[in-house]
Amino acid sequence: MNIIVLNGSPKGDLSATLQYVRYVAKKNPQHEFSTLHIARDIQKIENDPQRFAADIDQVAAADVVLWSFPLYYLLVHAHYKRFIELIWERHATAAFQGKYTLAIATSIHFYDHTALQYIHTVCDDLGMCFLDDFSADMQDLLDTDKRHRLLMFADNALRTAAQQRPTFQIPQPALVEPSPYRPGPAPSAPSAVDSGDKRVLIITDAKDPAGNQAQMVSRLQASFGGQAEVVNLQELRIETSCLGCIQCGYDNCCPLEDRDDFIPFYRDRVMTADILIYAGTIRDRYLSARWKTFFDRTFFMGHIPNIKGKQIGIVLAGPLIRNPHLREILQAYFEMMEANLVAIISDEGNDSVTL
Ligand SMILES: Cc1cc2nc3c(=O)[nH]c(=O)nc-3n(C[C@H](O)[C@H](O)[C@H](O)COP(=O)(O)O)c2cc1C
Structure with a gap:
């Protein structure tokens, strides 16, 4: 063959x-x-x-x-x-x-x-x-x-x-199409979340401003009364994913440091935040390759729990129930980082009011 x-x-x-x-x-x-x-x-x-x-x-x-x-x-x-x-x-x-x-x-x-x-x-x-x-x-x-x-x-x-013998497939729950999320008006003070002196960073990779991910992110940002910073991975200059050279194993220095903006972004904005919210859209059976690049590139600090003690939220657009491995991956990643994964919220099966 x-x-x-x-x-x-x-x-x-x-x-x-x-x-x-x-x-x-x-x-x-x-x-x-x-x-x-x-x-x-x-x-x-x-x-x-x-x-x-x-x-x-x-x-x-x-x-x-x-x-x-x-x-x-x-x-x-x-x-x-x-x-x-x-x-x-x-x-x-x-x-x-x-x-x-x-x-x-x-x-x-x-x-x-x-x-x-x-x-x-x-x-x-x-x-x-x-x-x-x-x-x-x-x-x-x-x-x-x-x-x-x-x-x-x-x-x-x-x-x-x-011998052209039969094979088997992993059984799948039925696909529930998420309904379009149309947020109501954002809460104004005093009902907006007061994050005090805690720095909130929302990281998104949304491409479509009218899509559920972008809508959820903008509503979430508004819920913090404007105190949350939003960074879109699509706008960050990231040239490549990790090359697997493992040079970072010695001193947390990555040979790609000067090649794009990832490492200064991660060191100066992600690692310094107190509350991190990761927002993504399920693409095939995971998040986007852009998000995967983000996780792969964190390997330069991956030998130590570099976001230890931070509060983590995950906001997902797409069929999470059909992808139990994705939930497991996210839980394991933040556990490995010794961060506190507070919740994973998805738009699946939720109408706008519930969301
Ligand atoms: C950035 C990075 C992430 C890795 N993540 C995992 C992992 O999650 N689980 C695991 O068991 N091994 C992990 N490894 C180990 C590699 O899978 C392992 O070294 C593999 O044999 C490398 O194969 P290759 O030489 O074909 O690239 C990781 C290695 C690197 C460099």
């Missing part, structure tokens, strides 16, 4: 995960494996329509699609997430539909299940036939037994595809 590998590591050929795939390929010379470096090349893929079309043609021509990816903050890397968005944005779903697929991930097994659930659900949404997934620790390839398990997994999955 012809197997196309979608490499989700920003490290490209040097990806640890890709070595697992290469090991499988070496032991299965009857199949042909070719690799697309999705996370490494996302800027080219996004900006050059011919490159995107060529990659999609390779997917369409393959018998099996293999998602090969490292865990990045309880999910996949932001660039991989962006590619997944582009599949729908550029109407390329037909190349994936009906195709057998499997996933190989590496990590330190910290919330790898949420990332695998995300990929499985995305594959289901694309109408693919999901064979199985394999989640390895980044060192497993050095262990004889673990290598054996990897080969058994690959053998079983690829045999299922070759």
